[in-house]
Amino acid sequence: MGRSTGISERITATSPPAASLRLGDPHIRPMNLTDEETLALVNLLERTIRDDPYPLSPRIRVLKAILDKLVEPRPKDEPSPPQKRYAPWSRGKYRRRG
Numbered sequence: 278m279g280r281s282t283g284i285s286e287r288i289t290a291t292s293p294p295a296a297s298l299r300l301g302d303p304h305i306r307p308m309n310l311t312d313e314e315t316l317a318l319v320n321l322l323e324r325t326i327r328d329d330p331y332p333l334s335p336r337i338r339v340l341k342a343i344l345d346k347l348v349e350p351r352p353k354d355e356p357s358p359p360q361k362r363y364a365p366w367s368r369g370k371y372r373r374r375g
Contacts, residue, residue, distance in 0.1 A: 319347055 310318065322344045328336050 315347060319344065322347070
């Protein structure tokens with residue numbers, strides 16, 4: 278009896294190395310995800326980014342860029358009112374008595 282190969286062995290046997298994949302490569306296909314699949318992917322990316330001990334690593338930067346493409350930008354809050362300018366204290370008002 279022959280040994281059956283696992284799915285991961287079959288995938289790696291037929292797939293090119295990740296470093297050889299480039300834009301326009303026929304191995305890269307557009308993803309048509311359902312809302313549920315997109316939500317699962319977003320949750321996975323957020324958890325991976327949050328739990329990584331090296332938040333500035335190149336790997337995490339790539340994951341953040343992917344997450345930005347998946348998530349719609351949040352509406353910006355209304356701008357805060359301009360800050361009040363305060364005049365310097367009046368010398369006469371706080372003069373010592375006596």
